[in-house]
Amino acid sequence: MISQTQWERPLADRMRPSSLDDFVGQNHLLAPGTPLRQILQSGKVPSCVLYGPPGVGKTTLVRLMAMVTERSLLEINAVSAKVSELRDLVEEAKNLKILSGSAAIAFVDEIYHFNKSQQNALLPSVEKGDIILVGTTTENPWFEINKTLLSRLVVFQLKPLAEEDLVQILYKALKDEEKGLGALKLAVSEDVITVLAKMAGGDARQALTRLELLASSVAASGAAELTMAHVDRLIPSASIRFDPKADDHYAIISALIKSMRGSDPDAALYWLARLIEGGEDIRFICRRLMIFAAEDVGLADPQALQIAAAASYAADMTGLPEARIILSEAVIYLAASPKSNSAYLAIDNATQSIKKGNLQEVPNHLKPGGTGYIYPHDDPRHWVPQKYVTSPQRFYFPGNLGRERAFHERLKRFWRRFSREQEN
Incomplete structure (x- = not known):
């Protein structure tokens, strides 16, 4: 049984794995025989960046790196840290190396928040091996981290967790009486666990947070079973992983464009809905539709550009939620239209001729x-x-x-x- 004090800690924090074998997901990095796992088991840790969306195990992996290799772990958050605090951390890491003979891990959470001066302050110590720098970031490190620092680091990309990984994590939390919810003795159907896994959007923290909310509510009501009715009442919508300024912004708009180019209106509508529900700027979507109409439908149906332009004007004037209907009409039309990129190729041909x-x-x-x-x-x-x-x-x-x-x-x-x- 967990104490009352432990109950104050979120379930997602209590359920952090305590060994590499307990770590669920990221098999491309941590499955037996993979290079990173072999390096850690040999007692070494590379200076690196763990890049991936929230809730996929970045912080947990950093702490396991320290535990598996028996190294000191010094943590700092780049969101609030000052240069003076960063220098103090580096000095402490140097002293620990002198005392133990092993370099400490300097863990910088959300390292992309450090400005150029702060990142440069880490360079000499990383270069000399005085510290092992491990940074985590949800933003693309190739864009957000200084090239001079990044050249001294290995980038490991963590992926959103698969549905089966989340199902495994949720079942474990339900059964664990020491750290999880096992003491509640709740009955939970397979359908509920599957839905919670689907709704989490690849985020283990989100999945466990939702499970904890549901379990606490059900237990407080005196019920013995967590049902789909509880899910529908307390958690009506999925967690949509989307940041208009991050990689998902480009990945999803790319999927929309390629689905329309491939004449698949259903797939195109799905990606359009993801953009809208994720809070994407309508004008950005409209610009992409007008470009697509000229580039990919082109002269096979010249009216496509007129429809895209009219839809853009109408959506901008109307605003959400009604604009979604206008954009839906345009996307279906563009996806279903015959395709030609001859106008796009023609202007490129003329441009190249001039450049030559x-x-x-x-x-x-x-x-x-x-x-x-x-x-x-x-x-x-x-x-x-x-x-x-x-x-x-x-x-x-x-x-x-x-x-x-x-x-x-x-x-x-x-x-x-x-x-x-x-x-x-």
Whole structure:
């Protein structure tokens, strides 16, 4: 049984694993035979950064690193730490190395919050091996950490926990009478555990926090079983892992674009919903839809750009929650439309030609006041064979879907006539 004082600690903290064997998830890093596990079991710890979303075991892993290798662990949080505190930590780590002969682990939580000066203060000690620097971060270290410091560190990326990992963690917490909820003797169905695992979004802390809330509520009511009714009443929505300024922002918008490009409206709607529910800026979504309409639907359906632009205006004027309907209509239309990237490739082809030195003078007959220009509308065909560049070059290669097929046929007739009339 756990004491009243221990009950004050959150379940997620009480249930932290005490050995590598107890650690659930991150098998790509810690399964038997993996390099990191072998290094730790040999008594060594590399200076490194543990990069991943909240609740996936970063802090727990740092503490296990110290325990497994029997090294001193000094902790500091970069959110609130000052340079003076950082220097004190480094000095303490140096003294511990002198006393024990082994370098201490300097654990900097959320290291990306350190500014350039603070990060640079760690460089000499990491370089000399006076400390083993282990930082954790939810932000991409390749963007947020100084390149000079990062070059001295190994980056280990931790992933959101799989549903089966979370199920295992939840069952363990329910059965553990010493640190978990086992003393409550609650009956819990498999469906409840599965739903809690699904709703946690890969975050073990979130899963355990929700379980603790439910168990405490059920126990306080005198009930003996935790049911789906309790879940529906107390925890109606899932934890959505999304930060508009972090990697998920780019990953999810990428998934939306690629789903529309692949003509899968259902997948596209799912990712659109993730963006909206995650709090993404509507204008950002609208910009991406307009770009997609021109880049990926293009001339196969020129109306797509009009629809994307109209939807963007309407969504901006309407705002949420109604804007979701407008964006849904646009996304379905774009996903279901025929696709062509010919306009995108055409402007890239022209740009590359110019960058390679194809800098032509404007032909005299096209200049204001120039002579020899033939006005196409004076011809019954509203087209005449004349050069619009000195050295013609093909940049646009039409596709054969949707409206562009008709464009292609019309241009082919012009190209044939031009060649024929030039020869004559």
